[in-house]
Amino acid sequence: MMMSDIAKDRMAHSVKKRGNMSSLSGREFWQKELHRCTKNSMSTVSYMDEPSQRDDASRLTVQMENTYQLGPTKHFPVVIVNHILKDVLTKYLQEEQYEPELCRQMTKTISEVIKAQVKDLMIPRYKLIVIVHIGQVNSQNIFIGSRCLWDPKSDTFSSYVFRNSSLFALASVYAVYFE
Known part of the structure; x- marks a missing residue:
């Protein structure tokens, strides 16, 4: 060897x-x-x-417990988020006139502000999607739709529509529970 x-x-x-x-x-x-x-x-x-x-x-004594949860322990506060949407849209758009470039920037700003305020509520295990639409008020209609996979037991949304003499705004917050 x-x-x-x-x-x-x-x-x-x-x-x-x-x-x-x-x-x-x-x-x-x-x-x-x-x-x-x-x-x-x-x-x-x-x-x-x-x-x-x-x-x-x-x-030492070791105690095992099951930490898997089958649903949210704290539900998404739709009413509080509705108040946040109303306050933010009113504050930012109350005196504004419709200008396309300004409104394009305002949608980004408003959605970030809404997202930050909703995150401050510290709701665990929810993924947030914030969408803001701003358009000019004329004699026209608009239809806005959205689709996603949804669990009605745990997922929810909140939305608010704002109008003044020159523009309208729709803000939506979708809260999807993350398992």
């Missing part, structure tokens, strides 16, 4: 370190050295898992 080069190098290094070189041939020397290393090695087994009288008092 041939030993790997790394094992030979290690044994030669340990022999040089001890300072005794043998007059035996190379093969005899390595066989003796290998026998010496295996003879002096020792294995130990720990019996920490076996109960003993003195260890019973020192063991």
Whole structure:
């Protein structure tokens, strides 16, 4: 049986370190050295898992519980979010006139403000989607629709429509429960 080069190098290094070189041939020397290393090695087994009288008092009791939840523990507060939508839209758009570029920027700003205020409510495990539409008031109609996979037991939405003499705005917050 041939030993790997790394094992030979290690044994030669340990022999040089001890300072005794043998007059035996190379093969005899390595066989003796290998026998010496295996003879002096020792294995130990720990019996920490076996109960003993003195260890019973020192063991900690572990209590397991199921933390999986089948639905929200705290439901999404639709009424409070409706008030947030009304306040934000009124504050930002009460005195504004419809200008396309300004309204494009306002939709981004208003949606970020709404999202931040709803997140401040600290409702756990809900993903929020905030959409704001702003348009000019003329003699036209608009239909806005949305679709997604929905669990009516836990998912919900809130929306509010704002109007002044020049523009209208629709803000919607979709709250999807994340399991």
